[in-house]
Amino acid sequence: MTAQTKLAFWGGLDTIGGNIISIQYEDYRIITDFGALAGVNIMDLLSKETTSSLLEENKLPKIEGLYNKEALKDFPLEAYEASDIKTIVCLSHLHLDHLGAFGQLPTDLPVYALEDTVNFYLQLDKTNLLPHYQVNWQKVTAEEIIEFGPFKIQFHNSDHDTIGAASIFVEAPDLKIIYSGDFRLTGFQPENVLDWARKAKQFEADLFLVEGTTFSHSASEPNPVDVALAEITHSINAPNEMKLMHSIETIAQANPQRLLAFNGYPQNIERLLVLAELMTTLGRTLVMDQTYFELMKPYLTGYLSVKYLDLHHNSEDYSEHAVSLEMLQNSPQHYMVQFDYERHEHIFTLPAGIYFHSNGMPLGSYMPEYEPYVRRFVEAGWDFYHANVSGHASQADLLLVNYLVQAKLVVPWHTFKPAEYGEAIEAIGLKTWLPAYGKEYSSEDIIAFRQAD
Numbered sequence: 001m002t003a004q005t006k007l008a009f010w011g012g013l014d015t016i017g018g019n020i021i022s023i024q025y026e027d028y029r030i031i032t033d034f035g036a037l038a039g040v041n042i043m044d045l046l047s048k049e050t051t052s053s054l055l056e057e058n059k060l061p062k063i064e065g066l067y068n069k070e071a072l073k074d075f076p077l078e079a080y081e082a083s084d085i086k087t088i089v090c091l092s093h094l095h096l097d098h099l100g101a102f103g104q105l106p107t108d109l110p111v112y113a114l115e116d117t118v119n120f121y122l123q124l125d126k127t128n129l130l131p132h133y134q135v136n137w138q139k140v141t142a143e144e145i146i147e148f149g150p151f152k153i154q155f156h157n158s159d160h161d162t163i164g165a166a167s168i169f170v171e172a173p174d175l176k177i178i179y180s181g182d183f184r185l186t187g188f189q190p191e192n193v194l195d196w197a198r199k200a201k202q203f204e205a206d207l208f209l210v211e212g213t214t215f216s217h218s219a220s221e222p223n224p225v226d227v228a229l230a231e232i233t234h235s236i237n238a239p240n241e242m243k244l245m246h247s248i249e250t251i252a253q254a255n256p257q258r259l260l261a262f263n264g265y266p267q268n269i270e271r272l273l274v275l276a277e278l279m280t281t282l283g284r285t286l287v288m289d290q291t292y293f294e295l296m297k298p299y300l301t302g303y304l305s306v307k308y309l310d311l312h313h314n315s316e317d318y319s320e321h322a323v324s325l326e327m328l329q330n331s332p333q334h335y336m337v338q339f340d341y342e343r344h345e346h347i348f349t350l351p352a353g354i355y356f357h358s359n360g361m362p363l364g365s366y367m368p369e370y371e372p373y374v375r376r377f378v379e380a381g382w383d384f385y386h387a388n389v390s391g392h393a394s395q396a397d398l399l400l401v402n403y404l405v406q407a408k409l410v411v412p413w414h415t416f417k418p419a420e421y422g423e424a425i426e427a428i429g430l431k432t433w434l435p436a437y438g439k440e441y442s443s444e445d446i447i448a449f450r451q452a453d
């Protein structure tokens with residue numbers, strides 16, 4: 001019997017996130033990604049003290065030869081130290097549903113990710129915006145071919161609401177696989193996605209593992225909280241990042257005397273950078289939460305007017321990068337203040353202005369703290385604007401990318417409705433397959449699936 005590539009799926013088949021697949025050929029194995037499985041608390045995944053109980057509770061994938069002997073205790077799996085299998089992890093991007101189980105990996109196990117991803121992770125770790133994971137990072141350049149035993153691996157730049165997102169191409173001797181990662185066509189670099197999709201077609205993938213987040217929710221009755229809040233708030237929710245920036249610009253220009261405030265998602269630093277550029281052009285300084293300022297430092301260029309809010313001082317000019325609350329109170333028209341939900345109390349000491357809620361916490365009406373949060377701003381006299389842009393491709397854009405890639409077989413995953421998404425992919429003339437957990441699939445199996453009716 002000749003060697004074959006073997007695939008196994010460990011998470012993410014009918015849920016959003018926790019996508020884990022292992023791709024093995026003889027003694028070489030690639031795992032991509034290694035996030036928290038759906039419903040598992042990130043904090044529970046930090047320590048190897050809990051590995052064996054997490055495995056017992058099905059909160060970690062039962063992969064042989066992956067966990068340290070000491071961590072497994074008596075759990076019946078082959079230990080990393082005893083295994084002949086050489087394993088690497090490839091990481092598509094820095095969301096916890098893709099890297100949240102890294103605390104369970106052996107510290108010397110190589111983790112491959114784009115250089116931008118690793119550098120940004122180190123910043124997020126330093127500022128405590130992501131947990132500290134001790135792993136053996138291997139920085140990869142986009143398009144570089146990485147040889148790992150019989151495998152050739154290539155990372156391609158993509159676009160998502162965190163920097164360094166990649167789609168990953170894997171070539172085994174008998175099978176070509178593409179893992180899309182999470183992506184969208186409505187960010188700051190849609191050309192990256194179109195570019196990898198075009199290269200994917202030339203690659204002639206046997207198997208395309210493609211995210212489908214936006215296929216998860218069918219139209220339903222609007223939530224009564226949202227209906228009530230819509231009466232007292234405004235919306236500039238946008239189909240793409242640039243449209244959002246234009247809307248913010250228009251509102252800022254119409255309100256030159258008022259303070260502007262912004263609560264966004266820290267990992268989407270491209271949005272923060274473009275916002276800083278916009279405010280600089282409008283003659284305002286973007287005053288950031290100090291943690292975010294530290295996170296952004298390596299990405300800030302000299303001409304941007306960006307400072308941080310120092311909550312503990314009140315005198316003017318004590319640091320060239322700091323702005324005090326008093327300065328904001330005295331000349332609100334010169335600033336936009338960016339803040340984090342954790343430290344938002346001080347906002348209510350400032351003159352009420354215009355507030356942009358832009359994929360920041362609390363995220364939406366499904367969170368109990370959301371409604372009181374929104375009402376408090378409105379009652380304090382702020383004009384509250386919903387200013388969100390999705391990190392995920394629309395249904396139409398997902399289908400467009402599937403069509404461009406033209407893979408021989410497609411696995412729709414990272415969605416609550418893989419069957420519905422699969423039907424839509426079949427409707428544009430492609431073949432889909434819904435794998436199951438707990439099975440090992442060979443390259444022969446996969447070729448048979450694509451020929452089956």
Ligand SMILES: [Zn+2]
Nearest residue numbers: 017095097182
């Ligand atoms: Zn995801």
Ligand SMILES: [Zn+2]
Nearest residue numbers: 093095160182
């Ligand atoms: Zn993501």
